[in-house]
Amino acid sequence: MTAPDPHSPAPPVIDVRGAHKSFGTVTAVAGVDLTIPRGQVAALLGVNGAGKTTLIDLALGLQHPTHGSARLFGLAPRDAIRRGLVGVVHQSGALLPDYTVDRTLRLFAATHTRSLDLDALLDLTALTGLARRRVGRLSGGERQRLRLALALLPDPDLLILDEPTAGMDAVARRAFWALMRDQADEGRTIVFATHYLAEAQDFAERTIIMSDGRVLRDGPTDEIRAETRTRRLSIHLPRTSRPDAEAALTRLADSPSWRVRWDDEETPGSSPDALVSVEGRDLDDAARALLAIPGAHDLHLTTATLEDAFAALVQTQE
Numbered sequence: 001m002t003a004p005d006p007h008s009p010a011p012p013v014i015d016v017r018g019a020h021k022s023f024g025t026v027t028a029v030a031g032v033d034l035t036i037p038r039g040q041v042a043a044l045l046g047v048n049g050a051g052k053t054t055l056i057d058l059a060l061g062l063q064h065p066t067h068g069s070a071r072l073f074g075l076a077p078r079d080a081i082r083r084g085l086v087g088v089v090h091q092s093g094a095l096l097p098d099y100t101v102d103r104t105l106r107l108f109a110a111t112h113t114r115s116l117d118l119d120a121l122l123d124l125t126a127l128t129g130l131a132r133r134r135v136g137r138l139s140g141g142e143r144q145r146l147r148l149a150l151a152l153l154p155d156p157d158l159l160i161l162d163e164p165t166a167g168m169d170a171v172a173r174r175a176f177w178a179l180m181r182d183q184a185d186e187g188r189t190i191v192f193a194t195h196y197l198a199e200a201q202d203f204a205e206r207t208i209i210m211s212d213g214r215v216l217r218d219g220p221t222d223e224i225r226a227e228t229r230t231r232r233l234s235i236h237l238p239r240t241s242r243p244d245a246e247a248a249l250t251r252l253a254d255s256p257s258w259r260v261r262w263d264d265e266e267t268p269g270s271s272p273d274a275l276v277s278v279e280g281r282d283l284d285d286a287a288r289a290l291l292a293i294p295g296a297h298d299l300h301l302t303t304a305t306l307e308d309a310f311a312a313l314v315q316t317q318e
Contacts, residue, residue, distance in 0.1 A: 011074030013038050013158050013189045019058050019068035021051075021213075028054040029065070030213035036191055038157070041184050043204035043221070044193040045310055051213040052193040053091075056162050060088060072158065084112050084154030089147045091163035097136030101127055101146055104135060105153065112154045125149040126175065140167025148176070152183075159183065161192035165199065177203055201225065201306035209313055217313055225306045232302045233278040233287055238295040245276060248289040258286075273297075 014036035021029040029051045036042055046052045057063040059070050061077030072080035080086050096104060102118065109115040122128045125145045130138065138146065144167055151159060159180075165173045177199060184190055194200055200207055200221065207224050209217040217224055237245055242262065249260060258280035273295075278286055287301055 010038060011071070012036060013040075013073060014059055014191065015071045015074070016055070016059055017069050019055070019065045019070060021054050021058060021063060022066045027213050029058065031068075032210075032213070032215055034059075034208065034215070034218075036189060038189055039184075039187055040206055041190045041204050042192075042206040042208060043200035044191065044208050044210065045197065045200055046193075046210035046216075047314060050210040052210055053162055054213075055210070056160060056191075056193060060086070060160065080158075084114060085156055086158045086160065087151030087154065087156035089144070089151045089159070089161045089164045091166050093147060095135045095143060095146065097134065099135055100132050101135065101138070102131040104146065105149060108150050109153055114155065115153045116155050121149050121152060124152070124179065141165075141169060141172045144168060145172075145176075148179075156188070158189045158191070161190065161194075163194060164192055165194070165196065173199070197305070197307040197310055207306065209310060211314055221306060225304055225309050227309055231279070231281065231283045231304060233283045233290075233300070235276050235287075235290050235299045236273045236297050237276055237290065237293055239272055239274045241293045241295065242274065244293055245290060248293075249278065249286060252285050252289060 012035045014034060016032060016034040019029050019032045019034075020027070032051070032055060034055070044052050044055070054063065058065050058068075059072065059077065060081065061070065070077055073085055075083075075085075077086075081088075096107075099107065102122070105118050105121065109118060119128075122131055125148055127142075127145055127149060130142060135143065135146065144164060148164065151161075165176055168176060173196070180190060180203065192199075192204075204221050207217070207219065207221040208215055209224070246260075249258070258278060261277045263275040263277070276290065283301060287299060290296055291299060
């Protein structure tokens with residue numbers, strides 16, 4: 001066998017080419033190409049049935065593509081996993097309910113040629129206090145932390161996370177992503193699928209949006225977020241100024257995509273003000289016009305979120 005050229009570039013961490021996967025007459029993945037370089041943090045988004053989990057399974061070698069190929073670190077997926085290069089957190093997975101947390105970790109550690117120190121790993125994943133607890137008595141969020149500990153056991157270069165914070169409360173999710181930021185800072189490549197779009201917006205440098213088994217959009221998260229140009233404006237106006245405000249917005253709006261909502265229901269003892277919300281593109285002129293109305297106050301203007309961009313892209317496919 002020819003020795004590898006030490007000067008040749010390293011292969012991508014994930015390299016999926018022309019992947020198709022069908023289940024009978026149902027196509028779950030339809031011609032997907034996906035390349036993830038070392039050190040990148042990427043989010044995989046899509047509605048239920050978009051093909052995210054199937055694509056992850058193909059990348060991991062858990063399923064074979066009907067057509068196409070998948071490689072991890074230039075290797076067959078199962079070879080890369082056997083070498084401890086890959087750690088996986090599934091949304092669900094086989095855990096032995098009668099085993100304790102520490103016994104579960106020792107069992108899996110014995111299957112790896114190298115593993116992290118178990119005490120340090122328990123501390124890292126906030127499981128030290130649960131080490132003697134049986135898995136069957138763990139909450140959903142605690143089980144996810146155990147799955148993360150199992151994924152980190154071989155000290156992998158790649159973490160693949162499928163709905164990793166499912167079952168976690170807000171505090172646990174925040175702690176989880178703080179840990180993931182530390183892992184990314186250490187140079188691990190992280191690819192995760194999530195239904196919490198705020199997680200992708202806050203954590204992923206790259207976002208891949210899937211729909212009907214295809215990649216609908218793939219690019220830097222900030223660029224995808226900015227593409228919709230959707231913004232939100234809210235301002236308090238005197239109720240009596242509604243005709244003037246509506247006239248101003250009508251003159252300015254050059255697109256029916258503007259959405260205006262008035263919260264001006266009359267109730268006993270209610271404020272003489274109404275809260276006006278406007279959503280759409282290019283709202284700077286609208287903000288100036290509404291601020292010019294006597295009595296206007298408390299203007300808030302926010303930019304689009306990744307959720308706005310996701311909704312806009314998916315809706316174009318419907």
